């Protein structure tokens with residue numbers, strides 16, 4: 066991996082040194098291509114470093130099609146089949162990257178996320194790949210070649226290549242270098258864009274719930290959360306700002322502004338039946354605390370007299386308890402937005418990109434990979450696998 070050389074003509078220029086761009090560089094480099102990767106950030110792979118709670122959940126054993134969202138539900142299948150999680154694991158194993166399965170097939174680095182970035186650097190190291198950080202692309206012109214004007218420290222210079230791969234990611238976490246630049250390039254070459262919104266993102270309170278429920282901050286409850294026939298079962302975490310936790314992040318991909326969610330805080334039992342099995346002499350508060358933390362019981366059931374005996378509950382009260390526990394209708398005030406979102410939904414419309422090669426159907430030798438495209442995975446390593454699979458495929462075709 067050269068950090069700087071003097072020649073400015075490349076077989077392939079990749080804009081964006083994130084997961085997709087670095088993998089595209091590896092893939093093209095293994096074909097003997099002379100590659101330049103340009104990133105405006107001062108370091109490569111920043112999102113890899115902050116991913117998976119510091120351990121980078123880099124793929125999943127169960128990469129299945131229903132784990133991805135896109136307006137075109139067939140688009141991502143070819144790339145995921147051309148470079149699978151098993152192909153990635155072969156490379157990971159070959160390079161001795163220690164990893165483990167946390168749960169549900171999710172594969173994490175054993176130690177830290179930087180180990181994964183080191184693995185990617187090691188893949189690229191022997192190849193004719195040059196990486197220029199702190200470098201902006203100020204202009205792209207297409208003649209016979211792609212001619213790019215690059216800028217470093219306010220000094221501009223030109224470079225050219227026969228093919229161009231756009232790997233600039235989405236809009237989430239602007240402080241890590243996210244920009245809408247890839248969308249601008251897409252527009253320049255006549256690509257339609259789909260509306261973007263934050264995904265895998267916590268919800269914020271509406272005013273009414275905030276007053277009552279922000280006191281639950283720090284409480285986690287295993288739950289099932291549902292909308293539009295999609296359900297996710299995992300912890301829900303109450304925060305000062307709203308709801309977070311894995312189930313909430315997952316369902317946020319399916320939620321639209323103004324909609325309500327249905328939450329079940331006791332998916333394993335029917336509360337009214339479970340209460341019928343308890344000692345009828347005990348107080349309601351005492352038995353509810355067998356199911357949930359003290360703070361949750363105090364706040365969630367505040368309109369009930371928790372000192373009353375279970376036996377005294379009327380049918381109407383039992384019905385009300387079932388509704389409160391199994392069908393809480395939560396209308397978020399909104400989401401925390403791109404500031405904390407893990408991904409961006411929408412983006413470059415896949416209909417105008419070849420699913421087999423990831424080449425633009427509008428402009429020969431132009432490719433789009435990773436999150437800039439309208440492909441979004443579930444939480445659990447699915448987004449990185451898409452970045453690697455799509456980067457690999459473009460690198461094989463550029």
Ligand SMILES: Cc1cc2nc3c(=O)[nH]c(=O)nc-3n(C[C@H](O)[C@H](O)[C@H](O)COP(=O)(O)OP(=O)(O)OC[C@H]3O[C@@H](n4cnc5c(N)ncnc54)[C@H](O)[C@@H]3O)c2cc1C
Nearest residue numbers: 081083084085105116117122234242246435436446448449
């Ligand atoms: C906090 C967090 C944790 C995550 N954890 C996981 C996880 O554990 N597992 C998982 O599968 N997914 C995770 N994700 C999602 C995952 O990081 C992304 O899906 C993935 O990084 C997308 O890869 P990409 O290469 O397309 O984009 P990015 O990784 O975003 O890379 C884009 C690159 O382009 C550069 N760039 C942007 N604009 C320009 C420009 N104008 N000029 C030059 N360069 C530019 C950026 O600086 C960046 O380096 C997480 C995301 C976040 C935010």
